[in-house]
Amino acid sequence: MELHFKIFRFDPQVDRGPYFKHYTVAAEPEERLLDCLNRIKWEQDGTLSYRMSCGHGVCGSDGMKINGTCRLACQALVKDYQCPEVVLEPLPGFKVLKDLVVDMELFLEGIRLIRPHLLSQTHPPERERKQTPEERKRLDEVIRCILCACCTASCPVSWSNQKYVGPAALVWAFRYIFDSRDEEHQKRLQQLDHPDGVWACVNHFECTRVCPKEIPVTKSINLLKREIEKTIR
Amino acid sequence: MEIAASADVALISKVYPTRSHSGAAQGGIAAALGNEEPDSWEWHMYDTVKGGDYLPDQDAAEILAQDGPRAIYELEHMGVPFNRTADGKIAQRAFGGHTSNFGQAAIKRACHAADRSGRVILDTLYWAAVQKGLKVYSEFQLIDLILKEKQVVGLVVYELATGEVHVFHSRMVLLATGGFGKVYKTTSNCFANTGDGVYLAYRAGIPLEDMEFVQFHPTGIYGLGILISEAARGEGGILRNGCGDRFMEKYAPTIKDLAPRDMVSRAIDTEIREGRGIDGRDFVHLDLTHLGKERLAEKLSDISSFAKIYLGIDPTREPIPVQPTCHYMMGGIPTNLEGQVLDHQQQPFPGLCAAGECACLSLHGANRLGCNSLLDLVVFGRLAGKRMVQDLKHLPWSEPPRKPEERTLEKIKDLKARSRGEKAFVLRKAMRKVMMDDCSVFRVKDRLSGALTEIRRLKGEYEKVAIDDHGLCFNSDLLEAVELESLLGLAEAIIVSAMNRQESRGAHYREDYPERDDHNWLKHTLIRKTDNGPEVFYKPVTITRFQPKARAY
Numbered sequence: 001m002e003l004h005f006k007i008f009r010f011d012p013q014v015d016r017g018p019y020f021k022h023y024t025v026a027a028e029p030e031e032r033l034l035d036c037l038n039r040i041k042w043e044q045d046g047t048l049s050y051r052m053s054c055g056h057g058v059c060g061s062d063g064m065k066i067n068g069t070c071r072l073a074c075q076a077l078v079k080d081y082q083c084p085e086v087v088l089e090p091l092p093g094f095k096v097l098k099d100l101v102v103d104m105e106l107f108l109e110g111i112r113l114i115r116p117h118l119l120s121q122t123h124p125p126e127r128e129r130k131q132t133p134e135e136r137k138r139l140d141e142v143i144r145c146i147l148c149a150c151c152t153a154s155c156p157v158s159w160s161n162q163k164y165v166g167p168a169a170l171v172w173a174f175r176y177i178f179d180s181r182d183e184e185h186q187k188r189l190q191q192l193d194h195p196d197g198v199w200a201c202v203n204h205f206e207c208t209r210v211c212p213k214e215i216p217v218t219k220s221i222n223l224l225k226r227e228i229e230k231t232i233r
Numbered sequence: 234m235e236i237a238a239s240a241d242v243a244l245i246s247k248v249y250p251t252r253s254h255s256g257a258a259q260g261g262i263a264a265a266l267g268n269e270e271p272d273s274w275e276w277h278m279y280d281t282v283k284g285g286d287y288l289p290d291q292d293a294a295e296i297l298a299q300d301g302p303r304a305i306y307e308l309e310h311m312g313v314p315f316n317r318t319a320d321g322k323i324a325q326r327a328f329g330g331h332t333s334n335f336g337q338a339a340i341k342r343a344c345h346a347a348d349r350s351g352r353v354i355l356d357t358l359y360w361a362a363v364q365k366g367l368k369v370y371s372e373f374q375l376i377d378l379i380l381k382e383k384q385v386v387g388l389v390v391y392e393l394a395t396g397e398v399h400v401f402h403s404r405m406v407l408l409a410t411g412g413f414g415k416v417y418k419t420t421s422n423c424f425a426n427t428g429d430g431v432y433l434a435y436r437a438g439i440p441l442e443d444m445e446f447v448q449f450h451p452t453g454i455y456g457l458g459i460l461i462s463e464a465a466r467g468e469g470g471i472l473r474n475g476c477g478d479r480f481m482e483k484y485a486p487t488i489k490d491l492a493p494r495d496m497v498s499r500a501i502d503t504e505i506r507e508g509r510g511i512d513g514r515d516f517v518h519l520d521l522t523h524l525g526k527e528r529l530a531e532k533l534s535d536i537s538s539f540a541k542i543y544l545g546i547d548p549t550r551e552p553i554p555v556q557p558t559c560h561y562m563m564g565g566i567p568t569n570l571e572g573q574v575l576d577h578q579q580q581p582f583p584g585l586c587a588a589g590e591c592a593c594l595s596l597h598g599a600n601r602l603g604c605n606s607l608l609d610l611v612v613f614g615r616l617a618g619k620r621m622v623q624d625l626k627h628l629p630w631s632e633p634p635r636k637p638e639e640r641t642l643e644k645i646k647d648l649k650a651r652s653r654g655e656k657a658f659v660l661r662k663a664m665r666k667v668m669m670d671d672c673s674v675f676r677v678k679d680r681l682s683g684a685l686t687e688i689r690r691l692k693g694e695y696e697k698v699a700i701d702d703h704g705l706c707f708n709s710d711l712l713e714a715v716e717l718e719s720l721l722g723l724a725e726a727i728i729v730s731a732m733n734r735q736e737s738r739g740a741h742y743r744e745d746y747p748e749r750d751d752h753n754w755l756k757h758t759l760i761r762k763t764d765n766g767p768e769v770f771y772k773p774v775t776i777t778r779f780q781p782k783a784r785a786y
Binding site: 011012013014030032041042043045046047049051052053054055056057058059060061075077097098099101104108112116117118124126127128129130131132133135136139140143144146147176179181182214 | 248249251252253254256257266305306309310311312314315316317318319320321322323324346347349352353356357360361363364394423424425456457459531535538539542543544656657658700701702704705706707708709710
């Protein structure tokens with residue numbers, strides 16, 4: 001079958017402003033949209049830029065807006081796009097560096113500020129620290145995050161409030177707040193107990209809808225809110 | 234991280250570090266913790282040696298197995314979210330080639346975090362490194378090693394965002410550039426795995442070791458090569474042919490579907506060749522339907538979602554079509570046990586270390602066991618770091634030669650200046666096809682020489698390769714063309730090494746020499762780039778505890 005693409009193009013060093021360019025590629029129904037993008041790049045127009053690496057939804061490189069929804073090009077299949085045109089745009093709310101490549105600096109800095117590592121003063125035992133399967137299970141969903149930024153790019157609050165920590169950073173906060181081995185539970189919660197922290201989230205559920213790893217993002221944020229109310233208020 | 238306190242460390246990565254391919258490791262990391270059943274590091278060492286068909290250097294296998302538990306506890310203390318047993322210990326599961334009591338039965342040795350073990354380890358280590366103050370240069374691609382009188386004194390690096398070429402002046406470089414599965418058409422490897430570091434070492438005159446040993450993982454998703462972890466079989470999954478038979482009973486009567494990867498891949502391809510693929514086609518089935526919804530959701534959720542997304546298959550109800558996929562390079566840059574890169578006279582190459590898949594210790598020999606590569610990274614990566622701390626105490630700063638970036642700038646200029654020529658993808662596609670057809674699971678002399686002729690033709694064509702993008706910003710068109718030089722050089726090294734080894738051992742199976750030949754071939758291949766083409770020579774295997782014997786499972 002043939003697929004028609006309309007792709008956002010912008011090279012700030014050359015172009016006065018962004019524009020869309022049209023491409024047509026032959027594709028099999030089971031192929032990924034990433035395969036189509038590669039074919040466009042390799043066979044038709046080498047100047048097109050986008051990020052990609054693992055090609056199967058593990059590395060989180062190829063998040064983009066596909067027909068209005070943020071998702072990974074490597075997880076979108078041709079057969080699900082039986083439409084006159086597939087429109088590809090960079091992740092909204094992010095500064096475009098070139099074509100579909102956006103600046104992730106601020107997003108990743110937001111993750112770093114959440115302190116995405118175990119905080120513990122207690123000297124660990126010689127062997128592993130004990131953790132029950134139930135305690136560990138609380139983390140099952142959030143450890144799937146691959147930092148693709150689809151959630152933050154889809155969040156209407158993030159679009160209008162640059163200071164909001166955003167859904168991805170909150171997922172990483174959850175990851176450590178509910179890890180029974182972490183000892184900064186209170187301080188981590190205090191860090192989020194802020195109008196631009198968890199309370200900025202007003203349950204649009206867009207993050208949950210788009211997450212390519214099916215993380216219940218909104219639910220996790222609400223559990224953080226509940227934990228704050230329960231323990232530090 | 235070992236050297237963060239004693240030196241100014243730059244972490245240079247062509248992709249944002251947590252997007253590297255270690256993150257795609259699914260099944261787990263091996264160590265004889267004995268949390269599920271009695272285990273011992275000697276058994277682990279034996280399995281590593283036997284799994285590698287007696288080619289691993291046994292001093293390396295011993296360190297790996299002995300240091301394994303310490304390494305796992307260190308990861309746990311850093312925060313890796315391993316799955317747990319009912320009594321709160323790190324959970325372990327069965328994996329290919331890991332056995333109890335020197336081969337008696339399959340054993341639960343693989344520590345895991347569902348089927349995203351690599352990603353959570355990578356995330357944990359990365360953020361810990363950031364915490365320690367390492368400077369991260371993300372989306373900076375290595376283009377050249379700077380040598381001065383046979384010492385590495387820095388790197389030439391291309392910044393993707395700006396197109397600038399930077400010179401990093403250094404006292405020590407540790408290459409951790411991963412594998413080069415992208416040489417093959419069907420591979421579980423990511424697009425970034427183009428062997429840049431390995432090729433640059435080769436180009437600098439360092440020999441490469443055991444390049445003929447290329448691991449094909451038995452269970453790649455049919456047509457796509459995306460990995461379905463061995464954990465699927467570790468949890469009880471079964472391979473079935475077109476007749477519905479559990480064919481691994483025939484090839485490995487004791488541990489069946491949990492035989493080492495080289496044996497299972499050969500078994501699958503044999504079934505297919507003899508007409509017992511599914512409907513006579515070129516794949517078999519991986520059956521997980523009897524494992525139950527809960528177990529798949531808890532222990533194998535990523536691979537379940539891969540089956541759903543890419544095949545529209547619910548693995549709780551239907552089997553997954555699979556075929557072997559290029560997965561791991563046992564060979565690479567030769568190093569000693571402390572990660573120091575060795576030159577052609579087995580002497581450390583000053584200023585240069587290597588660790589991980591790009592290095593060859595040789596720890597994995599002719600075939601790597603599943604769950605031993607993540608362990609390799611944390612055990613030998615740490616030892617290399619410790620060695621670097623020692624070396625930094627006496628290594629002086631050495632002035633780099635004048636304009637070390639000249640060759641790189643010249644190459645970029647050349648590529649951008651050419652208006653006509655073959656596109657890189659055409660050559661890449663031809664390379665990947667010929668490597669898959671003629672230098673993969675089964676190999677034979679005539680087809681290997683045909684493949685070599687074709688790769689050399691492609692190398693000739695490469696001199697005329699042209700690109701579309703002449704810009705500076707995120708010019709991946711340019712970088713893909715640069716990477717192709719590495720891939721073609723490494724493809725040639727694989728074929729020449731494979732042609733020379735006239736025996737079958739581990740992942741290297743010669744139809745014209747189907748037996749293992751310890752008398753003539755119990756030795757490591759070394760291949761070195763010279764002006765007259767690659768030169769092959771050999772070095773002995775270190776054998777300590779386990780004398781070679783027949784390899785049956």
